Amino acid sequence: MLTNSEIVNAIHQMREMFPDAGTTLNADTTFHFLIATILSAQSTDKSVNMITPALFARFPTPGSLAKAEPEDVEPFIQLLGLYHNKAKYLVKAAREIMTDFNGKVPHTMKELTSLAGVGRKVANVVLAECFNIPAFPVDTHVSRVARRLGMVKPDATVLQIEKRLKEAVPKEEWLNAHHAMIFFGRYQCTAKNPKCTKCPLLPICKYGRDNVF
Numbered sequence: 001m002l003t004n005s006e007i008v009n010a011i012h013q014m015r016e017m018f019p020d021a022g023t024t025l026n027a028d029t030t031f032h033f034l035i036a037t038i039l040s041a042q043s044t045d046k047s048v049n050m051i052t053p054a055l056f057a058r059f060p061t062p063g064s065l066a067k068a069e070p071e072d073v074e075p076f077i078q079l080l081g082l083y084h085n086k087a088k089y090l091v092k093a094a095r096e097i098m099t100d101f102n103g104k105v106p107h108t109m110k111e112l113t114s115l116a117g118v119g120r121k122v123a124n125v126v127l128a129e130c131f132n133i134p135a136f137p138v139d140t141h142v143s144r145v146a147r148r149l150g151m152v153k154p155d156a157t158v159l160q161i162e163k164r165l166k167e168a169v170p171k172e173e174w175l176n177a178h179h180a181m182i183f184f185g186r187y188q189c190t191a192k193n194p195k196c197t198k199c200p201l202l203p204i205c206k207y208g209r210d211n212v213f
């Protein structure tokens with residue numbers, strides 16, 4: 001298992017490889033960013049960005065979406081996986097924002113995760129990106145990279161991964177570290193055929209060495 005400083009060094013190397021790593025979801029308001037993040041579950045950011053301009057234009061505020069029915073939303077998002085459920089979540093979340101939070105997206109983990117379709121990862125993303133509250137969202141890329149590099153045990157849960165990374169990485173670097181790990185997972189340490197032979201982290205990566213040799 002990597003030590004705290006080995007974890008930080010590995011993430012710094014990822015950051016050097018992907019200095020422009022940042023959010024790739026497009027949104028003009030906090031509410032729309034929340035919607036885009038909910039929609040990104042099991043869909044790529046690119047596919048979400050393709051459908052959100054029309055969706056956001058039709059439903060500019062929580063109030064406008066709260067008045068809709070899921071069937072009104074489905075045509076806008078049907079190119080995405082799970083669009084049936086996602087349409088239900090979006091309408092329900094908008095209604096909850098109107099009734100429970102006075103029409104404003106809340107900014108605590110507890111309140112955010114009370115909304116339909118919002119789990120810990122979505123809440124962490126919104127807290128960090130929209131409210132500048134330190135958070136370390138753990139998605140599929142962050143999980144894979146952390147496990148393969150031995151930052152955590154191979155069977156670590158998402159919550160254990162978040163805890164370990166928060167322990168090792170200084171708070172002010174959490175968001176950048178999250179972005180660096182996502183880009184590294186998306187383009188270098190890919191789920192299938194990771195580019196181990198050209199990876200600067202190969203010397204500290206047992207998974208990679210087993211893969212290569």
Ligand code: SF4
Pocket residue numbers: 148149188189190194195196197199200201202205207208209211
């Ligand atoms: Fe991923 Fe391979 Fe690099 Fe290890 S050596 S971090 S498995 S790309």
